Amino acid sequence: MTILGAIADDFTGATDLAGLLARSGVSVSLRLGLPSEPADGLADVEVIALKCRTIPAAEAVAQSRRALDWLRHSGARQFYWKYCSTFDSTPAGNIGPVAEALAAALGADQVIYCPAFPENGRRVFMGNLFVGHQPLAESPMKDHPLTPMTDSDLTRLLAPQLDGAPVGLIDWPTLARGPASVRTELEILAAREIRHIVSDAVSDHDLETLARACRDMVLLSGGSAFAATLPPLWREAGLTGAALPPAVPQDLGSGAIVLSGSCSAMTRAQVAALRPHIAHLKLDPLTLARDGTGAARDWLANHPANQPVMIYATAEPAEVRHAQSALGTAHAGEIVEACLAQLAQDARAEGRARFVVAGGETSGAVAHALGVRRLMIGPEIAPGVPWTFAEDAQGPLALALKSGNFGAESFFSDAFAALDRIA
Numbered sequence: 001m002t003i004l005g006a007i008a009d010d011f012t013g014a015t016d017l018a019g020l021l022a023r024s025g026v027s028v029s030l031r032l033g034l035p036s037e038p039a040d041g042l043a044d045v046e047v048i049a050l051k052c053r054t055i056p057a058a059e060a061v062a063q064s065r066r067a068l069d070w071l072r073h074s075g076a077r078q079f080y081w082k083y084c085s086t087f088d089s090t091p092a093g094n095i096g097p098v099a100e101a102l103a104a105a106l107g108a109d110q111v112i113y114c115p116a117f118p119e120n121g122r123r124v125f126m127g128n129l130f131v132g133h134q135p136l137a138e139s140p141m142k143d144h145p146l147t148p149m150t151d152s153d154l155t156r157l158l159a160p161q162l163d164g165a166p167v168g169l170i171d172w173p174t175l176a177r178g179p180a181s182v183r184t185e186l187e188i189l190a191a192r193e194i195r196h197i198v199s200d201a202v203s204d205h206d207l208e209t210l211a212r213a214c215r216d217m218v219l220l221s222g223g224s225a226f227a228a229t230l231p232p233l234w235r236e237a238g239l240t241g242a243a244l245p246p247a248v249p250q251d252l253g254s255g256a257i258v259l260s261g262s263c264s265a266m267t268r269a270q271v272a273a274l275r276p277h278i279a280h281l282k283l284d285p286l287t288l289a290r291d292g293t294g295a296a297r298d299w300l301a302n303h304p305a306n307q308p309v310m311i312y313a314t315a316e317p318a319e320v321r322h323a324q325s326a327l328g329t330a331h332a333g334e335i336v337e338a339c340l341a342q343l344a345q346d347a348r349a350e351g352r353a354r355f356v357v358a359g360g361e362t363s364g365a366v367a368h369a370l371g372v373r374r375l376m377i378g379p380e381i382a383p384g385v386p387w388t389f390a391e392d393a394q395g396p397l398a399l400a401l402k403s404g405n406f407g408a409e410s411f412f413s414d415a416f417a418a419l420d421r422i423a
């Protein structure tokens with residue numbers, strides 16, 4: 001029976017959410033893009049991954065509304081809008097506009113926003129988001145190629161996305177007093193007609209308090225960690241079915257590839273850590289714009305499928321700025337994504353079945369190019385990054401879609417070692 005219907009704004013976010021919910025002991029179904037087939041209503045949670053973080057707000061709203069309609073038909077009774085734990089967005093959206101549209105469609109009076117993911121160092125205190133020890137705007141997120149984050153105050157970040165609508169705050173002292181205190185604060189905010197409410201949370205315990213206070217709200221939003229506090233509440237209410245064991249892949253062969261379009265600080269360290277141990281190729285957006293993808297495709301074709309390779313556009317902030325000023329921000333990103341998507345298709349045609357992809361937008365482009373529409377959730381490699389498994393015309397396929405800043409420096413070798421243990 002479907003309890004929760006979730007919409008994620010990118011593909012790594014969706015696997016993060018699905019992985020954490022599966023870890024919380026519920027059955028999760030993950031679909032990439034709007035499903036064409038009807039829901040079967042079997043899983044406790046249906047997640048739809050969109051690629052709508054940086055598209056125009058009106059398009060993001062339209063896609064999310066269609067996803068919501070599908071999720072309502074699946075029988076879901078509560079809904080979750082999943083965005084990045086670093087609140088990746090621009091003054092135009094898309095966190096606020098999509099939340100507003102979903103709230104209107106569901107008749108929700110208030111929407112909670114809580115991106116905190118304490119296990120990965122994302123904490124919200126007095127409305128300010130911290131990444132590790134740094135305020136968001138001083139963290140490496142200030143240099144993100146598509147969504148540079150230049151303010152740390154979530155209420156200030158959200159207001160322009162909601163045309164200046166007032167944004168309230170459940171602060172940490174209120175949370176610390178427990179769920180009843182949070183509910184009272186929500187009522188006070190409701191009386192002031194404040195519908196959009198950011199919540200602090202510095203620990204999983206805070207997220208549990210928030211979830212208990214908001215358990216009856218039809219729409220919640222935030223990162224994966226907040227969503228992962230819901231299953232124990234469903235269990236208390238006798239709602240959940242049996243958890244599924246992590247999926248196990250069949251016959252993957254040995255062909256492996258890392259494709260990285262993330263320029264996040266952690267991905268840069270991960271690429272540097274793997275480089276001495278693997279055949280690798282760095283893509284340059286300016287060269288791609290001038291000469292096309294032929295040289296990169298030839299390079300891949302010259303490496304036998306049983307030899308692991310890494311192809312990356314991952315670059316330092318100054319290099320990214322240089323490419324963006326020559327090509328335009330969106331175009332530079334599109335050129336890289338299109339090239340990595342083409343290389344993913346080539347790698348698959350060569351028989352490679354073990355894919356590690358770094359970057360949310362990048363993962364969307366790659367999964368789309370591979371024609372993958374549904375993923376089974378396997379074991380977690382690092383918090384928020386599970387192995388996932390799919391089937392295409394060529395047979396079984398394993399994909400680890402890694403969010404830019406997740407995983408340890410050794411993530412890429414950790415991922416392949418984890419797969420070797422089960423495949």
Ligand SMILES: Nc1ncnc2c1ncn2[C@@H]1O[C@H](COP(=O)(O)OP(=O)(O)O)[C@@H](O)[C@H]1O
Pocket residue numbers: 012144145146261262263264267285313314315319320321323324332333334335336337358359360361362363402403404405
């Ligand atoms: N060298 C580069 N110059 C400009 N843009 C780049 C470069 N390398 C990658 N990009 C683009 O930066 C964006 C990174 O976003 P994403 O894949 O979501 O990574 P993350 O998960 O770190 O946010 C993608 O659109 C990608 O194509």
Ligand SMILES: O=C(O)[C@@H](O)C(=O)COP(=O)(O)O
Pocket residue numbers: 010012013014016017083084085086088117223224359360361384402403404405
């Ligand atoms: O919540 C998170 O941090 C991730 O699930 C996420 O959304 C990843 O986005 P990218 O960093 O763009 O991959």
